[in-house]
Amino acid sequence: xxxxxxxxxxxxxxxxxxxxxxxxxxxxxxxxxxxxxxxxxxxxxxxxxxxxxxxxxxxxxxxxxxxxxxxxxxxxxxxxxxxxxxxxxxxxxxxxxxxxxxxxxxxxxxxxxx
Amino acid sequence: xxxxxxxxxxxxxxxxxxxxxxxxxxxxxxxxxxxxxxxxxxxxxxxxxxxxxxxxxxxxxxxxxxxxxxxxxxxxxxxxxxxxxxxxxxxxxxxxxxxxxxxxxxxxxxxxx
Numbered sequence: 001x002x003x004x005x006x007x008x009x010x011x012x013x014x015x016x017x018x019x020x021x022x023x024x025x026x027x028x029x030x031x032x033x034x035x036x037x038x039x040x041x042x043x044x045x046x047x048x049x050x051x052x053x054x055x056x057x058x059x060x061x062x063x064x065x066x067x068x069x070x071x072x073x074x075x076x077x078x079x080x081x082x083x084x085x086x087x088x089x090x091x092x093x094x095x096x097x098x099x100x101x102x103x104x105x106x107x108x109x110x111x112x113x114x
Numbered sequence: 115x116x117x118x119x120x121x122x123x124x125x126x127x128x129x130x131x132x133x134x135x136x137x138x139x140x141x142x143x144x145x146x147x148x149x150x151x152x153x154x155x156x157x158x159x160x161x162x163x164x165x166x167x168x169x170x171x172x173x174x175x176x177x178x179x180x181x182x183x184x185x186x187x188x189x190x191x192x193x194x195x196x197x198x199x200x201x202x203x204x205x206x207x208x209x210x211x212x213x214x215x216x217x218x219x220x221x222x223x224x225x226x227x
Contacts, residue, residue, distance in 0.1 A: 009154065032213035043118075043204055043218030044157075051213050090156060096212055101147075101172070104156040 002027040004091050004105035012111040013081050021076040021108050023091030031093040033074040034102065035065055038088045047089075050074060061085070086112045116141045120205050120219035126227050127192065127199060135190045135222045137205035143217070145210030146188035150174060151202040151221075160203075163188055164210050192224060200225050 003026045013019050025031065032051055036044040048059025055067040065076045074091060091105040118139045127133045139146065145164050149157040159172030163182040177196025182188055188207075192199045202223050206216040 004156075006156075034215065041221065041223075043206075043220045044216070045218070046215045049213070049215060094213060101159060101162060102157075102216065104149075104158075106154055106156040 002031065002093055002095070002103050004093055004103055006089075006091055006105035006108050008108045009106070010109045010111065012113060014113045015083050016080050019076075019078045019081045019085070019110070021089050021091075021110070023074045023076065023105060025072050025074065025091070025093045027072075027093055027095075029096065030069065031095055033065075033067060034092040034094065035059065035063070035074075035076050036090045036092060036104075037061075038090065038107075040087075044090065047076070081110075081112055083112045083114060086110055118205055118207055118217055118219035120203075120222050122222060123220070125222055125224045127224060128227050130194045132191055132193050133199075133224065135192070135203055135205075135224070137188045137190065137219060138186055139188075139205075139207045139217075140186060141207055141217060142185070143207035143209055144185070145208045146182070147206040147208075147216065148172075148178075148180065148188070148190045149204045149206065151204055157204065160190065 005024045034049045035047040038044045047063050048057050050057045050067045088107045088109045090107045092102040094102045121136045147162040148160040161180045163169035179191045204221045205219040208214045
């Protein structure tokens, strides 16, 4: 069965510091890969997604993610974190078939110190 | 503006009571989904529907029921058989094509009195 692991439950970084959130997946083939962000009490917003091609994907709000097939990873990065980035981040995988059912990781809560 | 509307924002259930969560979308999406979110567990799929009058169970369908009589609407009923209903419920939609992003509503927090 497909699964997604986000090893870090909480991460705290200082404003202006760089950020990396880890995501590993288990799946029989290369799935579609996503990062979503959620503010407290709200729905999820898509940050970026990987389908194929260039393994470094650019998203909104200055985020990027790199797909590494050999490591089954899709880590999210940002070179300089802003206080408004404090939120919960979810990695998700989707099968390459009609229906678009996503499997989500448990999430990583990002805190930003001023 | 197009989007997904979930109501109510907060809902309380008494023991033995069924409650229904509303989800409406005006994005003309074919596919709709219900996810349950518990702290530290991410989102888990309850039910999904790829077309009107058809729906399938997700990973945690026991104690829940849905209907899809209209393209725009996908209500979720939390029945008395669901013994641990307290959670944040998220509705989402998409055109249903593979690899497509999901659009999410702002959620309903359900609590047990």
